[in-house]
Amino acid sequence: MNYKIGIIGYGVMGKIRHQAIDEIKKGVVVAVSEPNGETEIKGIPNISHEEIINHADIDAIIVCTPNFLNKDLTIRALNAGKHVFCEKPPAFTGADILEIQKAEAASGKKLMYGFNHRHHDSVMHIKKLIDSGEYGKVLWLRGRYGKSVTSDYFNQWRAKKELAGGGILMDQGIHMLDLFLYLSGDFDVVKAEVSNLYWHMDVEDNAFVILKESATGKVASLHSTMSQWRHLFSLEIFLEKGYMVLNGLITSSMSYGEETLSIAKNRSTAPAATWKDEIVTKYVDNNSWRYEMDHFFDSITADKPIAIGNSEDAYKLMRIIDKVYEQKEF
Known part of the structure; x- marks a missing residue:
């Protein structure tokens, strides 16, 4: 299946993800959302975050935004019935992940996080x-x-x-x-x-x-x-x-x-x-970007769980980070 994809955040990471999507040929980017950018980027419509999320033709959304937006955009995209791939960090706390998991479970859609080093x-x-x-x-x-x-x-x-x-x-x-x-x-x-x-x-x-x-x-x-x-x-x-x-x-x-x-x-x-x-x-060679996108879209196509970089992986990780920041003294 050739998925239609929207990318929210079209900086360095958004461009890297776009290139990987083009290389694996399992989907096509039909819209991006980069604030203060041109109305079209490389011939692709540059629209608002909200328009990406509510776009009737988009199957999956790639979130490549500053950290503070990740949780909100992920939940909104899941609630809109989209599969979501989000860059790290998944959120700020373990409690945030529990909120995200509720939206994930209710949506029935796939959610994967960009812990890219696993794919080297x-x-x-x-x-x-x-x-x-x-x-x-x-x-x-x-x-x-x-x-x-x-x-x-x-x-x-x-x-x-x-x-x-x-x-x-x-x-x-x-x-x-x-x-x-x-x-x-x-x-x-x-x-x-x-x-x-x-x-x-x-x-x-x-x-x-x-x-x-x-x-x-x-x-x-x-x-x-x-x-x-x-x-x-x-x-x-x-x-x-x-x-x-x-x-x-690499x-x-x-x-x-x-x-x-x-x-x-x-x-x-x-x-x-x-x-x-x-x-x-x-x-x-750095094949990790392609491997990651392959895993995401293969999981969607086969309707199988995300095995590498799922929300439970994210929760375990963020609970450790919670404990680290609880101990900071400066």
Whole structure:
């Protein structure tokens, strides 16, 4: 089926989603909504948010707006009988997600969230290996995710709590927390320190988060930062029988470096620090945007649940973020 699609928010992410939709050829964008834009963008009508939501011909809506609009637009689109794909964060709190889930259940439509990192080929390979049991249970995870921001950051909506909901944790760290959950399961203990020592805004510029699963003792740690002065992505997973380390992430600017996955089984002889048995894979293509859109539209066509990035995934994630922000002191 060739779905008719509306995109609300036609900035960087709206354009990326549009390109992916064109590439997979499972739908066509018939309208976009970008305030203060031209009446047509690339020959496509640019209409209001309300017109997109109530458009009789539109089957699915892609929400690519500033964070504070995500919850309201998602609920309104579901209530209007549209399938919805929404960028992260899904909302500001776990309680928000419960409201969204009520609208989702009443609508009978599909709802998927843009936790894009789950769809990178490297992460998909890690997930497959962990689920196979070949490397045993996950013992601990460590994630570092940082970037350098420009001097005009103060003027951006991301720097304002009422518009963004939070700082670097909501912007970037949310992806790493989502990967922790996706690759290893839930956590019930959350300890955190958040600070704004450099930018002195009402949102954090650094977040240090420790997660624990009481039943198994599994621990994960995250440092999410915008005062690192360079872009960095690093995910380390250590299991009973080996490790998986992902450094770098393919982006359009390649500012995070090459996406390189290193995997090794436990060594039985000393010295422990040897590299000859390590398998290193470099990923050169970013297929994640297409994979994501494929999953969304395939779920609609087959009328099957969203398996990757559903509202329950969103709820578990936002409950952790709730607990982090409950502990902030600045």
